[in-house]
Amino acid sequence: MSAPYTRLPAWADYGLIPVINLFVAFLFAGLVVLAVGENPLSAAVILVDGAFGSGQGVAYTLYYATNFIFTGLAVAVAFHCGLFNIGGEGQAYIAGLGVSVVCLAFDEILPWWLTFPIAILAAAAVGALWALIPAYLQAKRGSHIVITTIMFNFIAASAMVYLLVDVLKPAGSMAPQTRQFAEGAQLPKLTWLLEAMGFSLRSAPLNISFLLALVMAVLVWILIWRTKLGYEMRTMGFSPKAARYAGISETRMIIIAMMISGALAGMMALNPIMGDQHNVSLDFVGGAGFVGIAVALMGRSHPAGIVPAAILFGVLYQGGAELAFEMPAISRDMIVIIQGLVILFAGALEHMFRPTIQSLFVTLSPRSVGVVAARGEGA
Amino acid sequence: MDFFNVAINVLDSTIRLSIPLLLAALAGLYSERAGVFDIGLEGKMLAGAFAGASAAAVSGSAWVGLGAAVLVSVGFALVHGFASITHRGNQIVSGVAINFIAAGSTIILGQAWFQQGGRTPSLSADGRFSAIVLPGAEAVRDVPVLGLIYSELISGHSLLVYVAFLLVPFTWWVLFRTRFGLRLRAVGENPAAVDTAGISVAWLRYRAVICTGILTGLAGAYLAIAQNAGFVKDMTAGKGFIALAALIFAKWKPVPVMFACLLFGFLDALSIRLQGTPLPLIGRVPVQLMQALPYILTVVLLAGFIGKAIPPRAGGVPYVKER
Numbered sequence: 014m015s016a017p018y019t020r021l022p023a024w025a026d027y028g029l030i031p032v033i034n035l036f037v038a039f040l041f042a043g044l045v046v047l048a049v050g051e052n053p054l055s056a057a058v059i060l061v062d063g064a065f066g067s068g069q070g071v072a073y074t075l076y077y078a079t080n081f082i083f084t085g086l087a088v089a090v091a092f093h094c095g096l097f098n099i100g101g102e103g104q105a106y107i108a109g110l111g112v113s114v115v116c117l118a119f120d121e122i123l124p125w126w127l128t129f130p131i132a133i134l135a136a137a138a139v140g141a142l143w144a145l146i147p148a149y150l151q152a153k154r155g156s157h158i159v160i161t162t163i164m165f166n167f168i169a170a171s172a173m174v175y176l177l178v179d180v181l182k183p184a185g186s187m188a189p190q191t192r193q194f195a196e197g198a199q200l201p202k203l204t205w206l207l208e209a210m211g212f213s214l215r216s217a218p219l220n221i222s223f224l225l226a227l228v229m230a231v232l233v234w235i236l237i238w239r240t241k242l243g244y245e246m247r248t249m250g251f252s253p254k255a256a257r258y259a260g261i262s263e264t265r266m267i268i269i270a271m272m273i274s275g276a277l278a279g280m281m282a283l284n285p286i287m288g289d290q291h292n293v294s295l296d297f298v299g300g301a302g303f304v305g306i307a308v309a310l311m312g313r314s315h316p317a318g319i320v321p322a323a324i325l326f327g328v329l330y331q332g333g334a335e336l337a338f339e340m341p342a343i344s345r346d347m348i349v350i351i352q353g354l355v356i357l358f359a360g361a362l363e364h365m366f367r368p369t370i371q372s373l374f375v376t377l378s379p380r381s382v383g384v385v386a387a388r389g390e391g392a
Numbered sequence: 393m394d395f396f397n398v399a400i401n402v403l404d405s406t407i408r409l410s411i412p413l414l415l416a417a418l419a420g421l422y423s424e425r426a427g428v429f430d431i432g433l434e435g436k437m438l439a440g441a442f443a444g445a446s447a448a449a450v451s452g453s454a455w456v457g458l459g460a461a462v463l464v465s466v467g468f469a470l471v472h473g474f475a476s477i478t479h480r481g482n483q484i485v486s487g488v489a490i491n492f493i494a495a496g497s498t499i500i501l502g503q504a505w506f507q508q509g510g511r512t513p514s515l516s517a518d519g520r521f522s523a524i525v526l527p528g529a530e531a532v533r534d535v536p537v538l539g540l541i542y543s544e545l546i547s548g549h550s551l552l553v554y555v556a557f558l559l560v561p562f563t564w565w566v567l568f569r570t571r572f573g574l575r576l577r578a579v580g581e582n583p584a585a586v587d588t589a590g591i592s593v594a595w596l597r598y599r600a601v602i603c604t605g606i607l608t609g610l611a612g613a614y615l616a617i618a619q620n621a622g623f624v625k626d627m628t629a630g631k632g633f634i635a636l637a638a639l640i641f642a643k644w645k646p647v648p649v650m651f652a653c654l655l656f657g658f659l660d661a662l663s664i665r666l667q668g669t670p671l672p673l674i675g676r677v678p679v680q681l682m683q684a685l686p687y688i689l690t691v692v693l694l695a696g697f698i699g700k701a702i703p704p705r706a707g708g709v710p711y712v713k714e715r
Contacts, residue, residue, distance in 0.1 A: 049500060049503075099484075146691075150691070150694065150695045154696045159484050160637075160640060160690070164690055165687075167630060167684060168684045168687050171680040172680065172684070306485075310485065344503060346495070346499040346500050347500055348496070349495050349496030349499075350492070351496075352492050353488075353492030353493035356492060357485075357486065360482060360489065361482055361483075364480070365479050
């Protein structure tokens, strides 16, 4: 109630509040750790050590982070346009089909640096097409994009099971996956990068799609904040009415934003398929599409926030694997809880602490929130 | 006669498979009619199933299990309410969060408490809701056609099955024939009008999400302590989303919700029955297509090709009192 219109200084808005939200999320996660009878603090130590303690750990952390940068950017682009793309999981899964077709066709003919660009295009195109249908239905028929993208996740999962079991599986094989790709579809590892940083490591899946992810983060920043298209998208996300008055086509915006979002989610498929497993197997996405939601919310839909948020989740994934080894009671599913708590506190409850912090600022330093000036005008 | 037996069999499993959908979809009906979108049905159902199975395993009583399922599920529903009603957070985001928290914590706690890889111990007969044989079911079994329908299809289900079907007319009555129902629908269409009439929008919406919690608790309890004898990790397996699809498919109306759930349950039963058997004319239908059919049908419906599904007007929008 007190001073509802006070504005917080930028550092509090973009730094303090997200950190508090995150802190509360981890506090609750700590309570779950306590509930299963382990010490949350030593769990945190094992987690961080598992993620950063060795070259191997760092490489795995960044490998997982690669997935989450792609999916986080995908969710963020749609967010800016006021759309909630829950379908990243399905878009990435079905994009695996595009990647696998390219890899199966070219892996024995072309070197990796020719296969890779084609595979990027294929992944992006398939992901974008899978997002196009819900986008079209939202824009033209008014069907709620959240529901349709959820449905498309399930449809993608069924389709991929069918394709892997009945179509792509090589004859005589039992496992529902494609054949192993030859060298022409295997991405080079980034071992040198970590060795240059002074780590020594045997083998880790970190590969050049990490660099692709960083490039995409920069491109998304340029798109959203430095182009006309991005401005139009943000306008629509901020106020669809204003966008309509400004003559921005709603249909066009929804379709473009969702296709970019789907393309980014689709590119996630490159990392595990071409960078690590060298085949397409069931459920290779492994929930990364959903982690993207948490990452985008935590990073406040800005690439500069998404990359660190993705790395944080990479830490949780890699460190979580170590943790499960040391404390068997805390399996990897702990990450799912943390993910949920982060989504709850950084997303749905993001404004919970705002009033308290605002009144704190008003009492402690009224000048910083502009209260003094407002009072002066009133008098 | 053989075909008839098969048909009865498929219909019987249709009923069993559609009950969790029906309970969850009715749950969603209360919340969404009051203007609170809920994609966390799945998570609440899962949490309810876990709590129900754990409590029933420890206490040995199905009723204690049912109580625990409802309690935990209402707890999750209140978290959703707290985020989306009190703090006006994004309802979709909150629902997603609840799904994840439920999915993760049921496995972690299940492993910590029972050490069976996320399962709960198998329940004894007392810990479950067993089948109820309706009076005369055995006596009429030999009567052609009708006897089998009565003894197989209508009789011999657990208590929660009959409760679920009774909840359909009950929900209709509550929503369309009581003052509470009128206000609940009004708050989903035009909360400002309800507020002007001096009724608390927040309290009404809280009551709606509590109803949702109770029903998802029943759905979870049915899964864990009636249909199965214990909790298995991720046992809802997307049923909450199919229920959501059924709710939309039925255009947020109680009786159509029942038919939508029966249809989706029938598709499920059929896909289990037809696994690998070729159909005349079409040939072998991939199981995956049958499994995806509820989702495809919902998308087609949402696209407005089979009538248009119009959600409650204030759905998904937090209510802000004018300052």
